[in-house]
Amino acid sequence: MSWITKTLTSTIGRKIIMSVTGLFLCTFLVVHLVGNLQLFKHDHGAAFNIYSHFMGTNPIIRTIEWGLVLGFGFHIYEAFALTSRNKSARGAQGYVSNHAEQNSEWTSRNMGILGTIILIFLLIHLYNFFWRARFGSLDPDINNNDDLYSLVVSSFKQWWYVVLYVAAQISLGYHLWHGFRSGFQTLGLNHRKYTPIIKYAGYVFAVVVSAAFASMPLYFFLFTNEKGELAANAPTLIHAVASAF
Ligand code: HEM
Numbered sequence: 076m077s078w079i080t081k082t083l084t085s086t087i088g089r090k091i092i093m094s095v096t097g098l099f100l101c102t103f104l105v106v107h108l109v110g111n112l113q114l115f116k117h118d119h120g121a122a123f124n125i126y127s128h129f130m131g132t133n134p135i136i137r138t139i140e141w142g143l144v145l146g147f148g149f150h151i152y153e154a155f156a157l158t159s160r161n162k163s164a165r166g167a168q169g170y171v172s173n174h175a176e177q178n179s180e181w182t183s184r185n186m187g188i189l190g191t192i193i194l195i196f197l198l199i200h201l202y203n204f205f206w207r208a209r210f211g212s213l214d215p216d217i218n219n220n221d222d223l224y225s226l227v228v229s230s231f232k233q234w235w236y237v238v239l240y241v242a243a244q245i246s247l248g249y250h251l252w253h254g255f256r257s258g259f260q261t262l263g264l265n266h267r268k269y270t271p272i273i274k275y276a277g278y279v280f281a282v283v284v285s286a287a288f289a290s291m292p293l294y295f296f297l298f299t300n301e302k303g304e305l306a307a308n309a310p311t312l313i314h315a316v317a318s319a320f
Pocket of ligand 1: 107111127128130131140143193197200201204205208209223227240247288289291292
């Protein structure tokens with residue numbers, strides 16, 4: 076067995092894979108979030124559809140997408156492997172209480188369940204948007220691009236979809252709350268000055284990213300008509316924020 080295989084299959088090697096893939100997925104979330112902000116533009120989805128068309132056809136993006144598939148694949152596989160190993164290790168300890176609830180944060184102990192909720196969301200999300208964008212037949216918009224915007228708006232007009240999305244973003248927020256800092260820690264970044272900064276940056280990242288994603292289904296469900304146009308009776312604050320886009 077080469078040293079690379081040995082390292083990558085050892086406990087610490089597997090934790091490193093979790094951290095690297097997790098931090099890579101964090102950068103994906105930022106790119107995805109910034110692209111999705113186009114949904115708030117008052118242009119009947121033209122900018123969002125141009126962006127989606129670019130993401131779906133650009134050869135560099137299509138290549139990076141394979142990295143994303145591998146990143147998600149490794150991260151999810153290792154998460155399940157780690158959870159089952161931890162369970163059997165706890166089983167082997169027999170009747171010895173380790174007072175996990177006193178020794179670790181709630182988010183840290185529930186990374187498995189939070190990750191599973193995100194996985195279920197992801198499967199539904201990919202089928203509804205990604206699969207239908209790439210392999211379905213969507214109507215063209217005014218620029219002759221696939222009108223993915225209308226699909227997003229009609230999805231977010233269904234209450235169960237909004238509930239699923241908001242629940243998934245709460246799980247994502249909790250998952251990132253622990254995961255961001257933990258990723259850096261595993262990679263050996265332990266420093267008297269920088270560790271607290273990374274910890275609080277992780278908290279801000281978790282809250283901002285999940286709240287911004289959750290705002291999208293809530294915005295379309297509560298404040299727009301069936302075409303995604305801002306309703307006249309939406310609160311003044313929403314009008315003010317929306318006009319900034
Ligand atoms: C609530 C806000 C979100 C909206 C409106 C949204 C919208 C979309 C759309 C329209 C696509 C298809 C893009 C295309 O193929 O051109 C897509 C793809 C994707 N989404 Fe989301 N998304 C949201 C949140 C998320 C979250 C929170 C995650 C991860 C936890 C995620 C993961 C993905 C992945 C992995 C893809 C496929 C890769 C890609 O095409 O870039 N999305 N999303």
